Amino acid sequence: MDPSAVSASELDEFRATLRKFATDAFSAKAAYWDEEEKFPQENRDLLARLGYLGLVIPEQYGGSGLSILHATVFLEEISRVCFNTGLVCQLAINGPSRAIEILGSEEQKNRFLPKCASGEYMFGIGMSEPGAGSATTDMVTSALPDGDAYVLNGQKVFCTGGHLATHVLVFARFGKTSGANGIGALVVEKGMPGFEVGKPDRKMGGRGVAEAELFFDNCRVPRENLLMLGDEHSTRSFRVLMSSFGPERVGNAAMCLGVAQGAFELAVAYSKERPQFGRPICEFQGIQWKIADMATQIHATRLMVHHAATHLEDGFPNPLAAAQAKLYANEMVQRVTNEALQIHGHYGFTRDFPLERMVRDSRGFALGGGTVEILRNTIASIVYGRSFNQRRS
Numbered sequence: 001m002d003p004s005a006v007s008a009s010e011l012d013e014f015r016a017t018l019r020k021f022a023t024d025a026f027s028a029k030a031a032y033w034d035e036e037e038k039f040p041q042e043n044r045d046l047l048a049r050l051g052y053l054g055l056v057i058p059e060q061y062g063g064s065g066l067s068i069l070h071a072t073v074f075l076e077e078i079s080r081v082c083f084n085t086g087l088v089c090q091l092a093i094n095g096p097s098r099a100i101e102i103l104g105s106e107e108q109k110n111r112f113l114p115k116c117a118s119g120e121y122m123f124g125i126g127m128s129e130p131g132a133g134s135a136t137t138d139m140v141t142s143a144l145p146d147g148d149a150y151v152l153n154g155q156k157v158f159c160t161g162g163h164l165a166t167h168v169l170v171f172a173r174f175g176k177t178s179g180a181n182g183i184g185a186l187v188v189e190k191g192m193p194g195f196e197v198g199k200p201d202r203k204m205g206g207r208g209v210a211e212a213e214l215f216f217d218n219c220r221v222p223r224e225n226l227l228m229l230g231d232e233h234s235t236r237s238f239r240v241l242m243s244s245f246g247p248e249r250v251g252n253a254a255m256c257l258g259v260a261q262g263a264f265e266l267a268v269a270y271s272k273e274r275p276q277f278g279r280p281i282c283e284f285q286g287i288q289w290k291i292a293d294m295a296t297q298i299h300a301t302r303l304m305v306h307h308a309a310t311h312l313e314d315g316f317p318n319p320l321a322a323a324q325a326k327l328y329a330n331e332m333v334q335r336v337t338n339e340a341l342q343i344h345g346h347y348g349f350t351r352d353f354p355l356e357r358m359v360r361d362s363r364g365f366a367l368g369g370g371t372v373e374i375l376r377n378t379i380a381s382i383v384y385g386r387s388f389n390q391r392r393s
């Protein structure tokens, strides 16, 4: 759906419905998923039953066909209440299903998308490698043709939900090439011989949805699972695959917005209730200025995120707008959650209040989906009209 066709009142109504739904359904156990480091499966099941996981998948493939702007509001409202459930939604909505929708054949779209929309399939993304993090084009995982299959060899790291995923979109090199040449992707299914998943990582935030290592040892993947354009000497596949993750950047920024909004609301409420020196702390100008700065930064982020979600080029967010929105949102959410904790004093530092969790949850945004340093590189490259990320051997 074209986001420019969405009216402000329609979006407000959508937000109000979601706010009530998310608060009723997900707030009670938001701390539990973090504390127990458990995947919020029951929340995923509920979202799947209600059709939310197929929010932007076109109707002809079993989804609701809504716009990327709806997706940003959806991610904001879910993450405002429960960050781990927001992560589940981000993976379903802005993850590999987008790449399949853009790059897949009709047969692949019919095979995968309806089951992504229904929640039966859960996809992970296998891009990062031990030696190729920010420098994605240094990846060495190979997929070489052999009869009716590609033989996959290599290792991936940090695959969100990789230990639970039914499928992983694995990026690999399809020839003896370097740089972006010959990089494409394959859909690998759990249980394929030669595919093993490592133990989930133990991490600081987003602890309900862990990342895991993936190992491929002569794993034969049928040719019909290939997502690639051009041949092994072409950079086209890599470029298009990367653009298909543009919505992921905007979704990441929308989740920051949700977490920041949640922390901000808690800080406002607490400042009205907590008395010191004979009056509520909201009556001190020092607190009011913190709240004013938080409100302003959240508003600026919302404008940037919604701008990125409405200024599309060939169906993808404009790369400059998406990078700027993610960069600003990633740093904003750390400032806002930290100030919200500060307003709660020592109570905010305890695990009895959600602020310490929100501060921890905020930290990973600036790393996943392009670090803030790489986003600055992207923005500078667009400003200067040239890339400075040339490889030095």
Ligand SMILES: Cc1cc2nc3c(=O)[nH]c(=O)nc-3n(C[C@H](O)[C@H](O)[C@H](O)COP(=O)(O)OP(=O)(O)OC[C@H]3O[C@@H](n4cnc5c(N)ncnc54)[C@H](O)[C@@H]3O)c2cc1C
Residues within 6 Å of the ligand: 124, 125, 126, 127, 128, 129, 132, 133, 134, 135, 157, 158, 159, 160, 206, 211, 364, 365, 367, 368, 369, 370, 371, 372, 373, 374, 377, 389
């Ligand atoms: C919560 C989370 C979820 C993730 N999920 C997935 C997933 O599902 N699938 C997946 O494939 N990956 C995933 N990742 C991995 C993520 O994409 C990588 O962490 C990221 O690309 C950075 O790689 P790295 O951690 O190896 O850091 P490195 O690339 O080693 O970078 C280390 C530091 O150097 C900086 N740096 C590197 N190059 C430059 C440069 N040219 N200029 C300036 N600074 C630079 C970086 O910004 C960083 O601060 C996830 C990460 C996180 C945190």
